[in-house]
Every structure is written in structure tokens, then in C-alpha cells.
Amino acid sequence: MFTMKKAALIGCGALGSFVAHGLKKILSGDYELTGVLDLRAEAAQELAKECDTRACANLDELLSDAEMIIETAGGEVVRTYGETVLNSGCDLVILSVGALSDKNLKSALENAARSAGKKVYVVNGALGGLDVLQTMSMMAPTTALISITKAPESLNGAPFLEGKGLPENKTVKIFEGSVDDAIRGFPKNVNVAVATALASNCPDTKVIITSVPGMKDNKHCVHAENGIITTDISISSLPDPDNPKSSTSAAWSVLNLLKNLAAPVFYY
Numbered sequence: 001m002f003t004m005k006k007a008a009l010i011g012c013g014a015l016g017s018f019v020a021h022g023l024k025k026i027l028s029g030d031y032e033l034t035g036v037l038d039l040r041a042e043a044a045q046e047l048a049k050e051c052d053t054r055a056c057a058n059l060d061e062l063l064s065d066a067e068m069i070i071e072t073a074g075g076e077v078v079r080t081y082g083e084t085v086l087n088s089g090c091d092l093v094i095l096s097v098g099a100l101s102d103k104n105l106k107s108a109l110e111n112a113a114r115s116a117g118k119k120v121y122v123v124n125g126a127l128g129g130l131d132v133l134q135t136m137s138m139m140a141p142t143t144a145l146i147s148i149t150k151a152p153e154s155l156n157g158a159p160f161l162e163g164k165g166l167p168e169n170k171t172v173k174i175f176e177g178s179v180d181d182a183i184r185g186f187p188k189n190v191n192v193a194v195a196t197a198l199a200s201n202c203p204d205t206k207v208i209i210t211s212v213p214g215m216k217d218n219k220h221c222v223h224a225e226n227g228i229i230t231t232d233i234s235i236s237s238l239p240d241p242d243n244p245k246s247s248t249s250a251a252w253s254v255l256n257l258l259k260n261l262a263a264p265v266f267y268y
């Protein structure tokens with residue numbers, strides 16, 4: 001039986017705020033939001049006030065009253081806090097799955113989760129269909145390609161672009177290469193690519209990133225094959241009004257995971 005769970009959140013930006021409000025509005029029967037933490041103390045204080053919870057000053061304070069930590073902050077938080085969260089006896093929900101492209105970090109988190117008897121949950125995020133990719137990889141070796149298309153303002157600022165702005169008047173393919181190079185070059189844009197590679201167990205997943213001026217949606221298309229199943233997953237979703245790099249659907253996928261964990265029937 002699922003009993004009321006104490007959930008706390010790291011990262012009070014666009015998606016974290018959406019998740020915190022969603023927890024209060026639609027999941028308050030199953031989850032209590034016990035605290036929020038952000039690098040910017042004022043962001044945490046504002047969200048805490050809006051959601052009637054604690055603004056915590058550090059991780060220890062956040063962990064002091066939590067059974068689950070939801071990361072909506074960025075890969076660095078997964079790297080620096082992940083093991084501590086699990087060792088403290090909390091489950092960890094990860095949005096910045098790009099961090100798991102680091103194999104050492106991934107196995108350290110797996111080991112910590114196993115020893116603590118806790119789980120790391122990787123959400124579908126702005127994509128979807130990770131279950132299909134994982135099922136395919138169980139059946140047979142799977143190959144995958146992901147094509148990511150966004151407007152220039154959703155991509156500008158990525159380290160790969162080295163400060164250069166993308167053209168506002170023409171479509172440009174700006175990247176074609178490996179998942180590891182993609183997440184290094186676009187850490188806030190291609191978490192979906194790392195999720196694809198991990199779920200399909202295809203480290204050679206190819207990534208294509210295209211900038212399309214005037215594009216309204218963030219679009220993610222995965223093509224995967226294993227000789228038995230061929231799948232095409234295509235998701236277009238609106239950028240978050242507070243952060244055009246991120247799709248609000250990614251925050252919804254966190255809420256949906258939490259809903260599934262609390263429900264008697266799990267739509268996996």
C-alpha cells in the first residue's frame with residue numbers, strides 16, 4: 001500500500017517550480033512537499049512561500065525531512081548530490097539524465113541505490129517511450145538515432161556554440177555525432193538523447209540537432225530498430241514560458257511518474 005510520501009525538490013527554476021506547484025495542486029493526496037533548495041536562496045524562498053513549504057539552505061536540511069528527492073536542477077546536482085541522497089535513504093528522481101552519460105557516476109548511483117535499497121527513477125522527460133526502447137533492447141541489440149529540432153533561442157548559449165548566436169533567418173544542422181559529445185556540447189538540450197541511449201542500451205546512438213528559426217515547438221524524433229521491432233517516436237511540445245530550452249512536458253512527466261508510483265495500477 002502506498003502511504004503519503006515526503007518529497008523534496010532541488011532546482012527551483014522553470015521545471016522545478018512547475019513540479020512543486022503540480023505536487024501541491026494535483027498530488028497532495030499522495031505527496032507532501034517538505035522542502036525546496038536552489039543555488040539562488042531567493043528562488044527557493046519564493047517557491048517555498050507559494051507552495052507553503054520550507055526553503056532549505058543546504059542538502060542536509062532538505063534531507064532531514066524527505067523520503068524522495070526530485071532533481072530539477074541540472075547534471076551537476078546529480079553528480080554532486082546523487083550518492084548522498086541515496087545513502088541517506090531517499091529515492092532519487094532524475095530529470096537531468098544527461099549526467100548518467102558518465103559511466104562511473106552511473107555505476108556509483110546504481111551501487112548506492114542497491115546498498116540503500118532505494119531507487120533512481122529516470123523520467124521520460126520531454127521525450128516518451130523509454131519503456132519501448134528498453135523492451136526492444138531486452139529482445140535484441142538495438143540501434144537508435146535521435147533528431148532534436150528547436151528554435152535558435154532554445155539552443156543559444158550551449159557550450160558547443162562557443163558564444164556564437166544561431167542564425168535567425170535559416171535552418172541549420174548544427175550538430176551530428178555521438179551522445180557523449182552532444183551532452184557535453186548541449187547539456188541543457190539533449191538529456192533526451194542520453195535517455196534514448198540508456199533505455200535502448202545503444203551507446204552508439206546518433207544525435208542530430210537542428211536549429212529552425214520561428215519553430216514554435218521543441219521536437220524530438222527517435223528512430224530505433226532491433227530486427228524485430230522498428231519504432232519511430234516523435235514528440236513536439238511547447239517550450240516552457242520561463243525557459244525556452246526546456247519543454248514543460250518534461251515537468252509533467254515527473255508528475256506522471258509520481259502519480260504512477262502512488263497508484264494501484266502502473267502504466268509503464
Ligand SMILES: NC(=O)C1=CN([C@@H]2O[C@H](COP(=O)(O)OP(=O)(O)OC[C@H]3O[C@@H](n4cnc5c(N)ncnc54)[C@H](OP(=O)(O)O)[C@@H]3O)[C@@H](O)[C@H]2O)C=CC1
Nearest residue numbers: 011013014015038039072073074096125126191243246250
Ligand atoms: N530529461 C529531459 O527530458 C529534460 C531535462 N531537463 C533538465 O532539467 C533541468 C532543469 O530544467 P529547467 O527547470 O528548465 O532549468 P532552469 O535553469 O530554469 O532551473 C534550474 C534551477 O536549478 C538551479 N540550480 C542549478 N544548480 C544547482 C545546485 N547545485 N543546487 C541547487 N540548485 C541549482 C538553478 O539555479 P541558477 O539559475 O542559479 O543556476 C535554477 O534555478 C535542466 O538543467 C536539464 O538538465 C530539462 C528539460 C528536459
Ligand SMILES: O=C([O-])CC(=O)C(=O)O
Nearest residue numbers: 126189190191192246247
Ligand atoms: O525539454 C526539452 O525539449 C529537452 C531538453 O531540454 C533536454 O533533453 O535536455
